[in-house]
Amino acid sequence: MELLQFDFLRHALAAGILASIACGVVGSYVVIKRIVFISGGISHTAYGGIGLGYFLGINPILGAVFFTVISALGMGVLAERTRQREDTLIGIIWAVGMALGVIFVKLSPGYTSDLMSYLFGNILAVPFQDLILISILDAIIVAVVWFYFEELKAVAFDEEFAQVAGISTRLFNLLLLLLIALTVVVMIRAVGIILVIALMSIPPAIAGQSSKSLKGMMVLAIILGIVFNSGGIFLSYFFDLPSGATIILLAAAGFIISTASRQRFG
Amino acid sequence: MDRMDREERKKVIEIENLLVKLDGRTVLEEVNLSVYEKDFLGIIGPNGGGKTTLLKTILGLVTAEAGTIKIMGEKMKKNRGQVAYVPQYAAFDRSFPVNVWEVVLMGRLGSKRGRSYSELDQEIAREVLKRVEMYELRHRPIGELSGGEIQRVLVARALAGRPEILLLDEPTASIDSRFQAGFYELLEELNREMTLILVSHDISAISVYVKTLACLNCKLYYQHSKELSPEMIEKGYQCPVELIAHGVPHRVLAAHDGVVGS
Numbered sequence: 001m002e003l004l005q006f007d008f009l010r011h012a013l014a015a016g017i018l019a020s021i022a023c024g025v026v027g028s029y030v031v032i033k034r035i036v037f038i039s040g041g042i043s044h045t046a047y048g049g050i051g052l053g054y055f056l057g058i059n060p061i062l063g064a065v066f067f068t069v070i071s072a073l074g075m076g077v078l079a080e081r082t083r084q085r086e087d088t089l090i091g092i093i094w095a096v097g098m099a100l101g102v103i104f105v106k107l108s109p110g111y112t113s114d115l116m117s118y119l120f121g122n123i124l125a126v127p128f129q130d131l132i133l134i135s136i137l138d139a140i141i142v143a144v145v146w147f148y149f150e151e152l153k154a155v156a157f158d159e160e161f162a163q164v165a166g167i168s169t170r171l172f173n174l175l176l177l178l179l180i181a182l183t184v185v186v187m188i189r190a191v192g193i194i195l196v197i198a199l200m201s202i203p204p205a206i207a208g209q210s211s212k213s214l215k216g217m218m219v220l221a222i223i224l225g226i227v228f229n230s231g232g233i234f235l236s237y238f239f240d241l242p243s244g245a246t247i248i249l250l251a252a253a254g255f256i257i258s259t260a261s262r263q264r265f266g
Numbered sequence: 267m268d269r270m271d272r273e274e275r276k277k278v279i280e281i282e283n284l285l286v287k288l289d290g291r292t293v294l295e296e297v298n299l300s301v302y303e304k305d306f307l308g309i310i311g312p313n314g315g316g317k318t319t320l321l322k323t324i325l326g327l328v329t330a331e332a333g334t335i336k337i338m339g340e341k342m343k344k345n346r347g348q349v350a351y352v353p354q355y356a357a358f359d360r361s362f363p364v365n366v367w368e369v370v371l372m373g374r375l376g377s378k379r380g381r382s383y384s385e386l387d388q389e390i391a392r393e394v395l396k397r398v399e400m401y402e403l404r405h406r407p408i409g410e411l412s413g414g415e416i417q418r419v420l421v422a423r424a425l426a427g428r429p430e431i432l433l434l435d436e437p438t439a440s441i442d443s444r445f446q447a448g449f450y451e452l453l454e455e456l457n458r459e460m461t462l463i464l465v466s467h468d469i470s471a472i473s474v475y476v477k478t479l480a481c482l483n484c485k486l487y488y489q490h491s492k493e494l495s496p497e498m499i500e501k502g503y504q505c506p507v508e509l510i511a512h513g514v515p516h517r518v519l520a521a522h523d524g525v526v527g528s
Contacts, residue, residue: 032359032362032363034359083289146381147381148381149381150371150372150375150378150381150382150383151375153364153368154372154375156362157358157359157362157364157369157372158353158358158372160327160351160353161351161353161372161423162372162375163326163327164325164326164327164349164350164351165347165372165373165374165375165376165427166347166375166376166377167375167376208361208363211363212363212365212407213363213364213365213368214363214364216363217363
């Protein structure tokens with residue numbers, strides 16, 4: 001474990017653990033509620049925020065928070081107020097967010113060197129400042145879910161009944177979209193905007209194959225996320241591979257093995 | 267039951283001139299309905315006749331274009347827990363990681379304070395689970411239950427909210443016919459304490475257990491009794507073929523009157 005003497009590796013592992021916590025908790029809701037593609041849409045709009053960050057000369061991650069939150073709220077409100085089909089709205093918001101990012105980056109002065117790391121992740125180069133920021137976001141996510149666990153579960157299970165029972169499903173659906181927005185930001189440093197959708201869905205999907213409770217599913221998804229992130233970090237370090245892609249492929253391999261073994265024995 | 271008896275009882279649901287449109291299409295029109303305390307109303311009608319929409323409008327899930335709905339004499343704005351709902355169980359994902367106990371507790375969502383369910387909520391959940399004879403299976407994941415067991419859990423979930431009126435939407439659609447009789451017996455027992463409205467397209471099954479019948483096909487045909495005249499069915503279904511197979515419709519229904527009546 002001499003490797004852990006390196007600051008960058010310690011930061012990478014910490015970022016991996018933080019990302020795993022957010023994705024295990026929020027990703028479980030995303031998977032059981034079947035809104036993986038809404039999450040994909042929200043994550044891609046983060047590119048607009050990254051571009052805005054470059055343009056204004058602020059931390060691109062802050063720009064990403066702004067854009068994902070706005071797009072999550074926009075998606076929730078638009079889906080309800082307009083008569084458009086939801087998947088059409090997702091597609092439009094997805095592309096508009098990216099298009100804005102492309103324009104902002106083009107207009108930005110100077111050299112936008114680590115743009116690729118925001119798109120595909122570079123967990124081996126997470127600045128300490130970003131680690132603090134994603135810790136705060138993680139704490140917010142966990143606190144909100146801890147407090148509203150039952151409501152979010154009930155709305156995911158049977159929205160109509162939850163409304164009849166007297167809770168505002170509109171509010172909790174919007175809350176879940178906001179949690180997704182924050183989770184996306186937490187994961188951008190690890191796997192990048194484009195690959196976020198995989199890390200948000202694969203660990204909960206594997207966990208869901210054997211979990212009998214939502215709580216159990218979340219805990220198992222967090223553990224799996226930590227395994228995939230840490231494994232990916234070491235593989236990418238030793239074989240000099242891009243970290244984000246390595247983490248995702250490792251997770252995908254885990255998903256295939258888990259699914260195949262259940263097909264045979266389950 | 268005679269008309270005098272009914273007038274002494276409280277009106278629990280009063281619907282006047284209800285008009286409901288979904289995506290611009292008229293689904294319910296000129297619906298007038300009075301449901302009295304401890305009624306057991308069966309609503310039949312063809313698929314797409316607006317049965318589920320009527321229940322959802324009573325629950326406040328669908329907004330009416332015109333007309334009024336009064337629940338317990340008060341104009342309905344938002345469901346305040348007096349009305350509970352048992353959906354067609356196909357409505358949710360059976361692979362959802364949740365067990366019987368958790369599902370039943372969801373019936374207490376409206377009265378839950380703070381982050382977890384109170385001791386009282388859990389006490390009520392125990393009570394209603396015993397009532398539907400599912401307490402022993404409380405730790406069972408929902409995906410491992412049979413159709414009949416799921417239906418009992420959904421009834422328990424609805425009862426957990428301590429409702430005065432229970433709406434059931436095709437509750438036996440996915441139950442094995444062997445268990446249907448037992449399920450209807452449970453409903454008869456519940457009917458001693460609360461008002462029931464049951465929606466079904468299966469006239470022969472429900473006509474044995476309900477006290478009154480109505481036929482819904484956009485408009486509601488209802489005469490406060492268990493008998494449907496051939497005209498009502500003709501208007502309601504616009505296609506009486508299915509019923510002719512059972513004989514003359516009003517005679518089939520009238521034959522049960524003495525058995526369950528009052």
